[in-house]
Each structure stands twice: as C-alpha cells, then as structure tokens.
Amino acid sequence: MNRKNLKRIEFGDFQTPDALALDICRHLHTLGVRPDAIIEPSCGKGAFVLAAAQVFDTAHTVLGCDINEAHLGTLRHRLAQHSCAARIQLECLDFFTADWMKRTRALSGRLLVIGNFPWVTNAAQSVIGGANLPEKSNFLGLGGFEAISGASNFDISEWMLLETLRWLEKRGGDIAMLLKTSVARKVLAHAERLHIPIAQARTVAIDAKRHFGAAVDACLLALRVEPHAAPSYDCTVFSGLHEREGKTIGRRHGLAVSDLDVFDACSFLAGKSPQKWRSGVKHDAAAIMEFTRSAAGYTNGLGETVQLEDTCLFPLMKGSDIGSDKAWRNTFVLLTQRAVGADTRPLQTLAPLTWNYLLAHAQRLDARASTVYAKGPRFCIFGVGDYAFRPWRIAICSLYKALRFRLVAPIEGRPVMFDDTVYYLSFETEREARCTLAALENKHARALLSSLIFWDEKRPIKTAILNKLDYSRLSTASTAQSSLF
Numbered sequence: 001m002n003r004k005n006l007k008r009i010e011f012g013d014f015q016t017p018d019a020l021a022l023d024i025c026r027h028l029h030t031l032g033v034r035p036d037a038i039i040e041p042s043c044g045k046g047a048f049v050l051a052a053a054q055v056f057d058t059a060h061t062v063l064g065c066d067i068n069e070a071h072l073g074t075l076r077h078r079l080a081q082h083s084c085a086a087r088i089q090l091e092c093l094d095f096f097t098a099d100w101m102k103r104t105r106a107l108s109g110r111l112l113v114i115g116n117f118p119w120v121t122n123a124a125q126s127v128i129g130g131a132n133l134p135e136k137s138n139f140l141g142l143g144g145f146e147a148i149s150g151a152s153n154f155d156i157s158e159w160m161l162l163e164t165l166r167w168l169e170k171r172g173g174d175i176a177m178l179l180k181t182s183v184a185r186k187v188l189a190h191a192e193r194l195h196i197p198i199a200q201a202r203t204v205a206i207d208a209k210r211h212f213g214a215a216v217d218a219c220l221l222a223l224r225v226e227p228h229a230a231p232s233y234d235c236t237v238f239s240g241l242h243e244r245e246g247k248t249i250g251r252r253h254g255l256a257v258s259d260l261d262v263f264d265a266c267s268f269l270a271g272k273s274p275q276k277w278r279s280g281v282k283h284d285a286a287a288i289m290e291f292t293r294s295a296a297g298y299t300n301g302l303g304e305t306v307q308l309e310d311t312c313l314f315p316l317m318k319g320s321d322i323g324s325d326k327a328w329r330n331t332f333v334l335l336t337q338r339a340v341g342a343d344t345r346p347l348q349t350l351a352p353l354t355w356n357y358l359l360a361h362a363q364r365l366d367a368r369a370s371t372v373y374a375k376g377p378r379f380c381i382f383g384v385g386d387y388a389f390r391p392w393r394i395a396i397c398s399l400y401k402a403l404r405f406r407l408v409a410p411i412e413g414r415p416v417m418f419d420d421t422v423y424y425l426s427f428e429t430e431r432e433a434r435c436t437l438a439a440l441e442n443k444h445a446r447a448l449l450s451s452l453i454f455w456d457e458k459r460p461i462k463t464a465i466l467n468k469l470d471y472s473r474l475s476t477a478s479t480a481q482s483s484l485f
C-alpha cells in the first residue's frame with residue numbers, strides 16, 4: 001500500500017459529501033436543535049462546517065478543527081465564496097492533545113458538536129504502524145480505555161465521542177456524529193456506565209456504501225445531553241433521515257435490547273435458561289485433531305491417513321454445517337478428555353494408537369498459542385464435561401444471521417461434537433430434545449431472543465442471550481396474551 005493510502009487509513013480520512021452533511025443538519029433542525037455555538041472537531045474539508053453554518057443561522061460561532069492543514073486550506077478556499085464565513089473559525093490541532101475544556105468554555109450558549117470522526121481502530125493503527133491514538137493512561141481517570149471498553153480493540157471514534165460527552169455533561173448540549181452503528185451502541189453503554197446525563201438518543205441509518213464506499217453499518221448518532229433532566233439510555237432507531245417511525249433499543253437486565261417494545265411484551269420469558277447453553281469443543285489444532293474417515297483410515301488436515309482406536313473419536317459438525325443445515329460429512333474430532341482438566345495419561349494404555357499419534361504431533365500441540373493449554377494436562381482441550389456426552393442436542397451457529405435451531409441426533413451411537421462457533425443444549429432422550437426444540441420455536445420465545453440480537457454484529461448469537469430465555473415458563477405463560485401477537 002502506498003504512503004498516501006496508509007496516511008488515509010491512519011487518519012480515518014473519509015470526507016462526508018456536502019449533500020449528506022446538509023441533509024443531516026436540516027434533519028437536526030426539524031428535531032428542534034438550535035445551537036448558539038457549534039464545534040466540528042475533525043472537520044476535514046468542512047462539509048459539516050458549511051452545512052451547519054448555513055442551517056443554524058442564529059449560531060454566533062462555528063469552530064472547525066482538524067489535524068490536517070491541507071484540508072483546512074481547502075476549507076478556507078471554499079469559505080471565500082460563503083456568506084457565513086464571518087462566523088466560522090478554523091484551527092489546526094490534534095484532537096488527542098488539544099485543551100478542549102478551554103475551547104468549549106470560550107463558546108457561550110448552547111453547544112452542538114457535529115461531524116464525522118476518523119474511522120479507524122487501534123488494531124488497524126498497530127498493523128500500519130500509525131500513531132494517531134489517544135494517550136490511554138489519561139482517559140477520564142478510569143485506568144485506561146481498555147478498562148472500560150473491556151476489549152483491546154477499539155474505534156478511535158469511540159474514544160473521541162466519549163471525550164466529547166465530557167464537554168457537555170455539566171453544561172448540556174447536542175451531539176450529532178456519523179459513526180459505525182456498533183460504535184454508537186458502545187458509546188451509549190459507556191454513557192450509562194459513566195452516568196452521563198443523556199436525555200434523548202436516536203440513531204438514523206446512513207448508507208455508508210453509497211456515501212463513503214465503505215461496507216459497514218453506519219449511522220448518525222444524535223444525543224441530547226441535559227444535566228438536570230432524568231437520564232435515559234434508550235435510543236430510537238430510524239432507518240433513514242426521512243423516516244418518522246422508529247424502534248427503541250436500550251438495555252434491560254444488563255443486556256443490550258434491539259427492540260424494547262418486543263422485549264417488554266415478552267419479558268415474562270426473560271430469566272435464566274433451565275439448562276446452560278454451551279459452546280462446542282475448543283482445541284486450536286484442527287489439522288491434527290479433526291479427521292475425515294475413509295476406507296483407508298482417518299485422514300487429518302495435514303493429509304496424513306492414520307489408524308486410531310475409536311475410543312476418543314466423535315462425529316464432528318462445524319458451525320457452517322449447522323448454520324447452513326448440511327448433513328454430517330463423515331468427519332470426526334479427537335477428544336483427549338471427558339472433563340476439563342482431566343488427566344490425559346490414561347490414554348497411553350486405553351488408546352495406545354491415539355496416544356502415539358498425539359506424541360507424533362506433540363511439537364505442534366505443545367506450541368498451541370493460548371496459555372490455557374500450557375496450564376492444563378498435555379494435549380488438553382476445552383468445551384467438554386458431562387453435558388458434552390449426552391446423546392441428543394439442539395444446536396445453533398453463532399456466526400449465522402438466522403435464529404435457526406437444529407435438532408442433532410447421535411451418529412453411529414455417539415454424540416455429535418461441534419466446534420466453538422456452535423452453541424448447544426444436550427439431552428439424554430429424543431423426547432426431551434424435541435420438547436425443548438418446540439419451546440425454542442415458540443413465537444414468544446423467538447420474539448424475546450430476536451429482541452436481544454443485533455444482526456449487524458459479527459457474532460450476533462451469544463450464550464448470554466440464549467441463557468436469558470427461561471423456556472420452562474412457556475407451558476404456563478404461553479396462554480398469556482401480549483398485545484404484539
């Protein structure tokens with residue numbers, strides 16, 4: 001990649017088209033946003049500076065800032081033909097080191113912070129050797145950004161928007177920012193945790209492909225901060241700038257809810273799953289631990305065909321098999337343990353061919369990256385326990401964008417194992433499994449689960465969501481009528 005493209009990535013430099021910025025400002029105006037002063041903190045070539053100055057014509061100041069002097073030069077040039085130029089101030093600065101409190105204090109009246117922060121993650125920065133990052137240690141005195149994000153990967157815009165909320169938490173004001181939809185949700189969750197007094201929140205979907213050529217779910221996040229109003233972290237989601245009807249998302253019982261009306265209507269089922277949903281086996285060595293069976297023996301991912309006892313071999317179905325409803329493909333997985341932490345040495349006598357096979361591949365198995373393998377018995381695996389050996393299962397693939405449960409019968413008298421992209425419940429009898437499947441397919445159960453799923457996420461189906469459904473309540477509650485159904 002050439003230097004120019006690297007810089008573009010490091011600075012998340014995707015300029016908003018003028019027409020979109022104007023549409024957004026007009027939209028905010030119809031919502032009653034009437035700022036006295038406006039800040040565009042990473043204004044680039046100024047689409048929002050110009051649009052905001054035009055639409056909010058009673059604002060006394062529009063402050064546009066950017067780290068890129070060339071962009072500001074372009075904007076100065078554009079201003080020369082603009083009647084609003086006298087109210088516009090421009091400043092070249094680095095968002096991460098600027099004294100924003102000083103700048104915001106200097107702007108009297110109601111403040112609107114508007115724009116489109118850089119679209120880049122800290123992980124992307126480290127891949128390209130970029131340095132356009134916040135100083136983690138001085139963030140809000142919370143002991144580092146990672147402490148609150150709970151993840152080492154974060155979007156720069158997530159950090160910037162939280163900083164922006166701090167400017168307004170005491171004085172109030174409005175924020176309107178283009179963001180990845182997933183970032184908008186994270187910011188709302190952070191705001192709730194940090195007790196930032198959000199009085200109103202809405203997102204409006206933006207076609208990022210059309211406007212930025214980016215294949216990402218994006219939105220306008222519009223927040224009203226009011227220090228003296230009762231805070232609410234529910235957020236109305238609109239599918240376009242001209243849509244009048246939206247659905248409300250928020251948080252309930254510690255979980256993000258993608259449709260509060262549906263969740264509230266089905267909340268009689270929100271509790272604890274009678275059986276804990278588990279994820280499939282984790283071994284981090286597919287080339288060695290997974291096989292295809294043929295007349296010649298078991299062939300591993302390295303292309304070696306070997307003879308093994310069937311003691312430790314179980315039929316295997318992967319997330320893609322479960323998600324796309326495929327039949328079993330004569331594949332097996334080698335399980336070295338029946339419970340996490342169990343001693344693996346008895347295999348030396350119980351299954352000597354298997355033990356010798358493991359020894360032959362010990363170099364690769366011992367080098368598995370995660371430290372959990374180094375701490376456990378040699379050749380250990382995860383995702384096993386009594387539950388893993390019950391014959392019947394109901395499985396779902398966490399990566400597929402469909403709420404489709406699949407009944408999985410034992411194969412050749414053995415329970416079917418899954419990889420760790422599959423979540424499942426297990427049962428001793430077919431009858432139990434079928435009854436539970438019917439409960440999971442009940443319309444109220446599906447509605448509750450759907451109301452907790454955000455389909456734009458990479459792994460939309462999570463155990464935390466599945467475990468929230470108390471399907472045992474269905475027998476008594478299915479007669480309860482909800483206004484929605």
Ligand SMILES: C[S@@+](CC[C@H](N)C(=O)[O-])C[C@H]1O[C@@H](n2cnc3c(N)ncnc32)[C@H](O)[C@@H]1O
Pocket residue numbers: 010011012013014015016017041042043044045046047048065066067068071093094095096115116117118119132
């Ligand atoms: C996604 S672009 C959006 C530009 C403008 N807000 C718009 O809507 O057209 C992000 C902008 O952030 C600027 N930027 C990146 N890192 C910055 C930093 N550390 N401080 C200030 N501006 C920065 C880039 O130069 C770029 O103009």
